[in-house]
Amino acid sequence: MTSPLPPMIEAALAAGEEIERLYVEGCEAEEKLDGSPVTIADRHAELIILERLARAFPHIPVLAEEEACAGRIPELGQLFFCVDPLDGTKGFLQRNGEFTVNIALVEEGVPVAGVIYAPDSKLLYYGARGEGAHKATGHGGAEAIATRPPPAHGLTGIGSRNHAAAGTAERNAGLGIIDYVPSGSSLKFCLVAEGLADVYPRYGPTSEWDTAAGQAILEAAGGRVLALDGEGREAGSLRYGNADRAFLNPNFIAWGR
Template identity: 50%
Template sequence: MSDPLAPLVSAALRAGAAATAIYERCVAPEWKADGSPVTEADRVAEAIILEALARDFPGVPVVAEEEASAGRVPDIAERFFLVDPLDGTREFVGRNGEFTVNIALIERGVPIAGVILAPCLHRLFAGDGTSAWQGEVTAEGTVADRRPMRVRAAPPEPVAVASRSHPSPETADWLARRAIRHIATRGSSLKFCLLAAGEADLYPRFGRTMEWDTAAGQAILESAGGRVVTPGGEPLRYGKRGGSPETDFENGAFLAIGDPALLALADCPHP
């Protein structure tokens, strides 16, 4: 296949179109046991992606958020997919348009390819492990104006992005101790995309996230020259099992950065 990301892009576009149709109907959310919202759009988008991946990548396990919430988690191998069919459901419900469709391919714990679609913003971001690109989604559901992405050199005053719906005192303290004055809030995995596109520089996260929240963003950011590391400076890895159904695939704290030179600012040892 000339473009290995093409099946992921196609699946994301179809899922995004279905989610947008539901978004325009202003559906009410339901609430899961952990207090997080879920909508018809989450389930419809996930079904579209699962069907597409089963067809295009037969035999490769897929861990998807809503399936996992229902207790349906396949045995994973060295190679598997992580899917968040609607990242930023609170943004979806709040109708600010900052929700995304996330698909990532993991190999030996490393996110090696990822696609993120922001349907309401008409932007698609992708990375294949060696290069990253973004494009505009047309009214016909195709990707136009495809152009490469690269993280920017760290400016004298870095710009941080923080969660719109899940702020934390730990994040605010981390930014204050480093005198980061420029902070933008965004929903969903768009924060990774802003770093990859050279529109921001840092994304510290101390609140709870799951692997399907971060895998596609990490793949894209690292394909654009950035990094995602733990507070100890180790790369964030995937396929974490062995806990309980509530903690399997759960991430700890991490720092996403554009220019790797910012590891020094973050007091992170270089792996």
């Protein structure tokens, strides 16, 4: 397969334009069965992405958040797309700009290409196995990004603005984190990928569509995303397509270099 990134980027930018339009106009939220919010921006963006991916990759199934929440889950196989059309819906509703479009290509359980677009700031991140990772502003030129070596004085950690679990501060201290930056949506992975932070530990529930694109970009930039077992020990790379656990991730740590 030639690089899947150009059609993925096109889909993310198109979805982002619709999200930004609705962000400016304003829209109401509904509550899903799991208690999380959803808006017409989520739904419109997902339809745009599904249409673009189906046109470019007609034989590759798509695991998409709103479709999955409605019970429409395709047979995934060894190659599939994993999509969160609007990651950070709370940030969208709070109007803090911290929301993204996430599109990943997963092969044999591993994210091998990812695109993350932040519509409000027009920041675009993308990366793929063998192609490295890049950052661009909207439709502008791209620059290569990479994780940084761990600073000798201690690590900068990044974590959720809205979903920090109890005991996070104590666990962070045990990892050697001396500075902690809160952020929303999948931008946390991007900040580690471009060397602005060193580690993103997550001790709380996430779904595969929340993390697949970020993992692909971070690993293309030189990092790793490791699942944690029940004792909090690193237990290998975070993997995808786990219908048996409703596509929920275990706790994990996303490391820079």
